[in-house]
Each structure stands twice: as C-alpha cells, then as structure tokens.
Amino acid sequence: MDDSRAKVLVVGVGNTLLADEGVGVHVANMLQDMTLPAHVRVMECGTNFMAIAPHLRGVRKVVIIDAVRAGSAPGTLHRLSYEEMESAAGGLRFAHQVNLLSSLRLLRVAEPGFSQAGIVLLGVEPRTVAPALEMSPDVRASVPRVVEAVCTELSAKG
Amino acid sequence: MSTSIVIDHLCRIEGHGGITVEIKNGKATRVQMDILEGTRFFEALLKGRIYSEVPGIVSRICSICSGVHTITSQLAVEDAFGVQVTPQTRLLRDLFLQGGNIESHALHVFCLALPDYLGYSGAIAMAADHPDKVKLGLELKKIGNTVQEVVGGRAVHPVNTVVGGFGKVPTADELRQLRNKLVEGLDLAQTAVDFVASLETPRFTESPTLYAALRPADGSFSLLGEQICLSNGQAYPIHEYRQVCNEFVVPHSHSKHSMFNGQPFMVGALARLMINGAALNGLAKEAAQRLGLDSFTENIFHNNTAQVVELVYSLEHSIQLIDELLQAGVKQEKPVEVKVRAARGTGAAEAPRGILYHSYTFDEQGRLTSADVIAPTSQNAANIEKDMRVAVERLAGEPKEVLAHKLEMVARAYDPCLSCSVHLVDLTNG
Numbered sequence: 001m002d003d004s005r006a007k008v009l010v011v012g013v014g015n016t017l018l019a020d021e022g023v024g025v026h027v028a029n030m031l032q033d034m035t036l037p038a039h040v041r042v043m044e045c046g047t048n049f050m051a052i053a054p055h056l057r058g059v060r061k062v063v064i065i066d067a068v069r070a071g072s073a074p075g076t077l078h079r080l081s082y083e084e085m086e087s088a089a090g091g092l093r094f095a096h097q098v099n100l101l102s103s104l105r106l107l108r109v110a111e112p113g114f115s116q117a118g119i120v121l122l123g124v125e126p127r128t129v130a131p132a133l134e135m136s137p138d139v140r141a142s143v144p145r146v147v148e149a150v151c152t153e154l155s156a157k158g
Numbered sequence: 159m160s161t162s163i164v165i166d167h168l169c170r171i172e173g174h175g176g177i178t179v180e181i182k183n184g185k186a187t188r189v190q191m192d193i194l195e196g197t198r199f200f201e202a203l204l205k206g207r208i209y210s211e212v213p214g215i216v217s218r219i220c221s222i223c224s225g226v227h228t229i230t231s232q233l234a235v236e237d238a239f240g241v242q243v244t245p246q247t248r249l250l251r252d253l254f255l256q257g258g259n260i261e262s263h264a265l266h267v268f269c270l271a272l273p274d275y276l277g278y279s280g281a282i283a284m285a286a287d288h289p290d291k292v293k294l295g296l297e298l299k300k301i302g303n304t305v306q307e308v309v310g311g312r313a314v315h316p317v318n319t320v321v322g323g324f325g326k327v328p329t330a331d332e333l334r335q336l337r338n339k340l341v342e343g344l345d346l347a348q349t350a351v352d353f354v355a356s357l358e359t360p361r362f363t364e365s366p367t368l369y370a371a372l373r374p375a376d377g378s379f380s381l382l383g384e385q386i387c388l389s390n391g392q393a394y395p396i397h398e399y400r401q402v403c404n405e406f407v408v409p410h411s412h413s414k415h416s417m418f419n420g421q422p423f424m425v426g427a428l429a430r431l432m433i434n435g436a437a438l439n440g441l442a443k444e445a446a447q448r449l450g451l452d453s454f455t456e457n458i459f460h461n462n463t464a465q466v467v468e469l470v471y472s473l474e475h476s477i478q479l480i481d482e483l484l485q486a487g488v489k490q491e492k493p494v495e496v497k498v499r500a501a502r503g504t505g506a507a508e509a510p511r512g513i514l515y516h517s518y519t520f521d522e523q524g525r526l527t528s529a530d531v532i533a534p535t536s537q538n539a540a541n542i543e544k545d546m547r548v549a550v551e552r553l554a555g556e557p558k559e560v561l562a563h564k565l566e567m568v569a570r571a572y573d574p575c576l577s578c579s580v581h582l583v584d585l586t587n588g
C-alpha cells in the first residue's frame with residue numbers, strides 16, 4: 001500500500017541467482033535489518049524496477065543500488081546522478097536484462113512529482129554474473145562500503 | 159531477387175532477442191526469432207535443495223514473472239507430496255495470480271504494444287502526445303502490483319505464499335482497502351476497452367492457429383486448471399504436459415522450441431479466450447463482445463486486445479474473490495503440513511504470457527533430484543516464426559524497413575519474456 005511518510009526510497013535491484021548481479025538485493029536486505037529514519041523506505045524489486053511505481057508518491061529522493069559494469073575493478077563503487085546516467089547511457093551497461101534507465105524515464109513521465117525527485121545510482125562493479133547464490137569475494141567485501149554510501153545519501157540534503 | 163532483414167535487438171520486449179529473415183523471389187527461405195539472452199541453467203543451484211527452498215529460488219528466474227513462477231513451483235511440490243491446500247489458500251493464490259496478470263497486461267498493452275498502433279517508437283515518445291494513455295496503463299499496473307504486495311507480502315518475489323498455504327494471510331481490512339482500489343481499476347479498465355475498441359487491428363498474419371490453455375474441472379474462465387486443452391478439441395491432464403510441449407533445440411535460439419505433433423501452437427491471453435472465452439461473464443464478457451473476441455480468430459494481433467479483456471476479467475474476478483474471502487471470514491490459518499516422500503510432481507498455471515509448467519522429482523528426504531521448467535515464450539517461439547513467415551510472404555513487396563517494423567510488431571504481440579525462456583531449469587538426469 002502507499003506509504004506517504006516514506007520520503008526517501010532505497011531500492012535494491014538485481015538477480016540473486018546470478019552471483020554479483022544480486023548485490024543490490026543483498027544490500028537492501030541488510031538495510032532492512034537496520035534501524036533507519038522513519039522517512040526512509042527500503043525495498044528490493046529483483047530485476048523488475050517498474051514495481052517501485054506504487055511507492056513514488058511524495059518521494060523526494062530515490063537511491064538505487066545495482067550492479068553496473070563500467071570496466072573498473074570488481075567491487076568498485078560508482079555513484080551517478082540521474083543526469084550522469086543519461087549522459088553516460090551509451091557507455092554504461094547494467095549487468096542484467098532490465099533497462100533501468102528506460103524505466104526511470106517512463107516513471108518520470110508518468111508519475112506526478114517524480115520528475116522532481118533526486119535520483120542517485122550506487123553501482124557496484126561485478127566480477128561474475130554466472131549462476132551462483134553467493135557473491136564473489138570482491139563484491140561481498142564491498143557491501144559494508146555500499147551500506148555506508150547509502151547512509152551518506154540518506155543524511156545528505158536534496 | 160533475394161533480400162534479408164536482420165534486427166539485432168527487438169525493442170519493447172522483456173529480454174534480448176532479434177529477428178533474421180531471408181526472402182527469395184517473394185518466398186521466405188529463412189525466418190528466425192533469435193533469442194539471445196545468455197542461457198542460464200540453474201541445476202547446480204537447485205540440485206539437493208530441500209523442497210521448501212525451491213519456490214524461492216525459482217521465483218528469481220525472472221522478476222517480471224516471479225509470482226506465477228512461485229505459485230507454479232509450490233503446486234509442483236504439493237503435487238509431489240500429495241498436499242491438499244485449504245479453500246482459503248486456493249482463493250488467495252487465485253487473487254495473487256490475478257494481480258500479476260493485471261500488472262503484466264497493463265504494461266504490455268499501454269507501454270509496449272500501443273506505440274505500434276499510434277505510430278511511436280516507444281512509450282516515452284508516445285507520452286509526449288498521449289500522456290493519459292501511459293498514465294492509464296501505469297495506474298492499472300500499480301493496482302496489479304498492489305494486489306501482489308497485499309497477498310504476497312512484496313510486489314516482486316513474494317514471501318507470504320509458501321508450500322502448503324500462506325505464512326501470513328492478509329487481514330480483512332487490507333482486503334477491503336484492496337477491493338476499493340480494484341473497483342477504481344475496473345473503471346479505468348472500462349476506459350481502456352473504449353479506447354482500444356477505436357483502434358484498428360492489423361490482419362496481415364491471420365493464418366491457421368492452434369491454441370493451448372489450461373481449463374479447470376468446473377469449466378470456468380481461470381488462470382488455474384487441471385487440463386491442458388487444445389483448440390482442436392484434444393485435452394491432456396497437466397501431468398502429460400510433455401505430450402503437448404514436444405521440445406527441441408534450434409541452433410539460432412538459446413530457448414528451446416515446442417510443437418504439438420509437429421505443429422506450432424500459441425499460448426497466452428488470446429489462447430485462453432479462444433478456448434475458455436465462452437465461460438466469461440459480467441463486464442469481461444461485455445468487453446470480449448465489444449472487442450470482437452466473442453468469436454474464433456486466428457490473428458495474433460488480437461492477443462493485445464485479449465489482454466485488455468483479461469484486464470477487465472482479472473479486476474472483476476479479484477473483487478469477487480475478495481468478497482468470497484470476506485464472506486467466509488479471513489482465517490490466519492497455518493500452512494498444511496508436508497510429509498515428504500520420494501516422488502515426482504507437476505504444477506501448471508496460466509502466466510500472463512501463457513501456460514507455465516514446473517515439474518520436479520524429490521528423494522525420500524524431500525531433496526530435489528531433477529527439475530523441468532517450460533515457460534510460455536518457449537512454447538510460442540515456433541508460432542512466432544510461423545506468423546512472421548506468413549507476414550513476410552504477404553508483405554514481400556513492402557519496403558524493407560516497413561516489413562522489418564511489421565515483423566517486430568508480430569513478435570511484440572506475443573508479449574514475449576525472453577528472460578524466462580532461457581532461464582530454464584532442465585535437469586532430467588536425476
């Protein structure tokens with residue numbers, strides 16, 4: 001159901017059957033076990049990003065955690081604003097089949113107020129996306145840094 | 159004279175696929191639906207897992223279809239161990255599947271297929287001129303998401319539904335709130351019917367088609383059923399699904415294809431209407447009449463309109479299910495206890511795109527030894543190629559780019575989920 005108090009939405013994206021592709025989901029699950037401010041809602045949507053649509057009312061900021069290939073060392077954390085995602089669209093490759101950027105564009109068009117919301121992508125460079133329930137050691141080791149980066153986003157203005 | 163059409167990436171479908179066509183003297187010498195998603199065999203992740211873990215793992219095969227994968231997996235496990243769930247569980251599962259149907263059809267009709275009818279490259283371009291259509295689709299989609307959240311506990315990868323029943327049952331208040339949203343949705347869906355009735359349906363692929371859909375013992379229109387019915391009058395119990403889906407490997411696709419006695423067949427909303435449409439009632443029946451789907455059609459573009467009829471059906475039926483649940487009194491009952499044994503079990507349900515099968519074998523400890531999953535898009539792949547071949551031969555004189563666009567429209571009309579089609583578990587050596 002809609003929860004209008006949730007002004008910041010943290011969304012973990014990915015497929016946990018494909019090793020590091022599931023990092024966003026694993027981080028979201030960890031965050032759900034933590035005590036966070038009441039205005040923060042954490043959810044994971046697998047690779048179905050459009051499933052966040054019922055939760056966008058009154059949201060001023062969305063923090064997305066996902067696996068992103070940018071040619072860096074596995075476990076490297078990338079931070080991109082929505083504008084940076086748009087300008088990097090040609091060179092940026094999400095590690096799974098869902099087109100996150102297309103979904104965001106559509107939601108910005110269709111959801112009243114969402115086009116004004118701040119959007120931040122915290123992308124983790126994967127080592128492997130082969131079938132496995134466990135993440136690679138490099139990416140697993142990056143998880144505390146990703147959690148810390150989410151907390152930084154939650155305390156930042158805007 | 160020969161020509162070829164190669165589309166490397168089909169837009170507005172779930173997953174990565176393309177089309178390759180070769181034409182010589184007006185005849186199609188090669189027509190391929192290239193499913194290019196990387197093959198992903200999950201046997202290593204499933205083998206040896208205890209039965210209760212299996213639905214949660216297979217639900218991750220595809221997030222778009224996670225709800226129906228979960229339910230179908232639970233049905234297969236329960237079939238293996240002889241578990242009979244309660245009437246309340248059956249009603250809640252039905253409601254949950256209707257939510258997935260609403261979500262999926264709303265997105266496909268308004269954001270993926272409609273741009274073809276209105277002449278846009280995609281939903282975002284279309285939204286500039288027709289924002290109301292995109293918003294209508296997304297409002298309906300959100301209602302489908304909400305059904306799945308209330309019943310399943312989450313919009314994607316449900317946690318409440320478990321083998322034997324529900325770990326957590328929605329409260330009567332939650333169901334009443336949900337009912338209010340569904341009533342609003344039914345009004346929106348009626349608007350959708352009015353609008354779609356004004357669109358012209360292309361007919362360039364119309365050709366003999368065999369349909370397959372599940373049918374329940376009571377003969378109602380349903381997303382669940384015990385028999386696989388074919389439009390040629392034949393029927394098989396779901397345990398004999400391999401009689402209908404004779405799978406084979408094709409070199410150009412990472413998805414297997416299926417034929418019934420050497421004949422391609424179609425599964426999905428249109429197949430359900432062609433096989434069970436006479437059982438529709440209420441507003442859904444009116445919608446089917448309004449959209450010309452109350453008589454037999456062999457035009458795949460009617461799958462888009464059939465999805466609109468099913469939007470009405472799923473909303474209307476969800477309201478009826480909630481009324482039934484509330485009338486009986488919602489009980490916080492525990493899941494039925496499972497007594498494991500060495501056994502094989504099969505489950506089937508109608509996913510938005512057609513019949514989904516899961517079949518597993520377990521050892522005496524209830525650990526999985528073999529698994530077989532057949533997704534609707536694998537079943538439709540051969541029929542997509544059949545329809546594209548018809549289109550190529552009828553439209554051979556059209557400019558190449560026009561023909562290419564029309565072939566993409568054919569593939570999109572099936573609402574294919576290529577991620578599901580290759581994310582198959584096929585572990586038959588257990």
